[in-house]
Amino acid sequence: MKMMKFFQVKGWIDVGKLGPVIMQALPPYPLWGIRLPLDSGVRKTLVSQFIENRKDESWLLIGKETLCSDEQIWIAWLGLQRRKMQDCMRSNSIDGEMLRLLSGTHHVSAGIKRAGVSESDAEAWIVKIPEYVGDGTIPVCELAQIKEMAVELATKISAEITDSRPTPTVEGLIRLQIISPEEVSEID
Structure with missing residues (x-):
């Protein structure tokens, strides 16, 4: 696995023992957009089927509207690594903790509800949480190899x-409760 050293472009972000990280020039995060099946019967069991078929946690x-950018998920990944190192995750699993961090909440159940896939979602993300090797680097993942596994899971x-790649949307801001629907109507 190739690694990318942290360096400064515009400023530092304090991520505890992980050291400073930049907000630009990060590698693409290993995630793939998926179009979910239209069949509501399949959608009801979708998450449990995914969990059953994945290699590990x-x-x-992740719900489509949850992610705004590769930078957003890398920062959540860094937070996850710090919490793992400090043994202070609120969730019992790394996937639950990642959803919680992306949602910006202290409550695991609220994080899963906000960032996870719901029955009404038409699209979502299949996400691979890369390993952290503990040397102050962000992994540059072998996307082609990981994509094969993502395609298999999607199938x-x-x-x-x-x-598709993550982009900010008003729907995502509402879903994560960053803004309310009322605030959107005030802006319009």
Whole structure:
């Protein structure tokens, strides 16, 4: 696995023992957009099928509107690594902790509800949480190899891989409770 050393471009972000990280020039995060099946019967069991078929808890499903950028998920990944090192995760699993961190809440159940896949979602993300090697680097993942596993997982849950990448949306800000629907109408 190739590694990328941290360096400064615009400023530092304090991530505890992990050291400073930049907000630009980060590698793409290992995630793939998926189009979910239309069948509501399949959607009801989608998450449990995914959990049953994944190799380990380093694979997770995230609701499409939850992610705004690769930088956002890398920062959540750094927070996850710090919490693992300090043995202070609130969730019993790394996938639950990642959803909680992406949601910006202290409550695991609220994090899963906000960032996880819901029955009404038409699209989602298959995400691989990379290993941290503990030397102050962010991994540059072998995306082609990881994508093969993501495609296999998508097939097992009757989903289709898309070419999308995370972008901010108003729906995502509402879902994460960063803004309320009322605030959106005030802006319009």
